[in-house]
Amino acid sequence: LMVWLRRTTHYLFIVVVAVNSTLLTINAGDYIFYTDWMWTSFVVFSVSQSTMLAVGAIYYMLFTGVPGTATYYATIMTIYTWVAKGAWFALGYPYDFIVVPVWIPSAMLLDLTYWATRRNKHAAIIIGGTLVGLSFPLFNMVNLLLIRDPLEVAFKYPRPTLPAYMTPIKPQVGKFYNSPVALGSGAAAVLTVPIAALGAKLNTWTYRWMAA
Numbered sequence: 001l002m003v004w005l006r007r008t009t010h011y012l013f014i015v016v017v018a019v020n021s022t023l024l025t026i027n028a029g030d031y032i033f034y035t036d037w038m039w040t041s042f043v044v045f046s047v048s049q050s051t052m053l054a055v056g057a058i059y060y061m062l063f064t065g066v067p068g069t070a071t072y073y074a075t076i077m078t079i080y081t082w083v084a085k086g087a088w089f090a091l092g093y094p095y096d097f098i099v100v101p102v103w104i105p106s107a108m109l110l111d112l113t114y115w116a117t118r119r120n121k122h123a124a125i126i127i128g129g130t131l132v133g134l135s136f137p138l139f140n141m142v143n144l145l146l147i148r149d150p151l152e153v154a155f156k157y158p159r160p161t162l163p164a165y166m167t168p169i170k171p172q173v174g175k176f177y178n179s180p181v182a183l184g185s186g187a188a189a190v191l192t193v194p195i196a197a198l199g200a201k202l203n204t205w206t207y208r209w210m211a212a
Contacts, residue, residue, distance in 0.1 A: 046137040046184030047191055049101050053077070054132050054192045055199035057107050058124060062203045067115035074107035099147065102139040106132045121200060129196035133188035137181045 056077075057070035081100045088098050113128035114120070 042137070042141070042180040043184040043187065045101075046140065046180075047188050049103070049140075050106065050133045050136040050188040050192050051195040053103050053106060053136065054110070054129050054196040055202075057110055057132075057199075058128070058196045059199040059203050061111065061114060061124070062121060062200055065119060067111045067119070070107040070110040070114070071104060074103035077103050099144065101136075102143045103136075105139050106136045109135055125196045125200055126193055129193040130189050132196070133190070133192035134185045136188060137184035141181045 053074060057073045060073045061067070061070040063069075078100060085095075085098045085100055089095050109131040110124065110128040113131060114124040117123035117127070
């Protein structure tokens, strides 16, 4: 009974992490292009999302030991976020107001690293974590270029219930820098590696708890 309970708790933990990823997406991405700091928000979004992806995906992948589970985890995150997008749409928001992040390709790179290095945990952390951080902003910027501009949608659809500080104002694009993808990739690549290591360490703690 205890073994079943611990395994069930573990898989519930995976679901909780995926749900938290969705909540973080809403917090970081809902009004991300509703402000005058669009590029700054994109960098913050890139760092928060790539680190959240890395910690959950590598935790799940190392627990199963099977390359491909990181992509499966990213798919769970994607499905949850599309459900959240549908919920916002049902509340009256424009369909293009919330953008679902592109997690799956970066997770595939993590899986590929784990598979190509013959399930080497440290390679997955260092190489895979770096690839996740580098690629995530790129994939998401390409995604944003292919869909309707969320900032434009926000200007055309101001919410009367929003407080004054959330009212869209003229965007100051490029005030600090002109390459959010480069800055986001650089920052995320550095930060995702230690966060991936944290995910691996959480996996070790889980094993010890299950064996207790």
